[in-house]
Amino acid sequence: MSAPSRRPEIRRRRTRAEKITKLRKRLAAASTSGDKERFIAKLHRIAFVSPGNPLVKSE
Numbered sequence: 153m154s155a156p157s158r159r160p161e162i163r164r165r166r167t168r169a170e171k172i173t174k175l176r177k178r179l180a181a182a183s184t185s186g187d188k189e190r191f192i193a194k195l196h197r198i199a200f201v202s203p204g205n206p207l208v209k210s211e
Contacts, residue, residue, distance in 0.1 A: 168198065171198065172195065172198060175191050175194055175195050175198075176195070178191050179191040179192065179195070
């Protein structure tokens with residue numbers, strides 16, 4: 153039996169990294185508190201399924 157391909161895992165990681173970068177840029181450019189809260193919530197959801205360093209600094 154052959155080993156599973158790592159290609160899907162690598163693709164998931166790259167896509168997640170791109171999404172995190174995009175959300176961080178949007179968070180930095182957000183002007184209203186509602187927008188900021190929405191982007192922070194999205195980053196927290198991604199962080200929940202992606203272990204490692206926190207994606208948003210605690211305030």
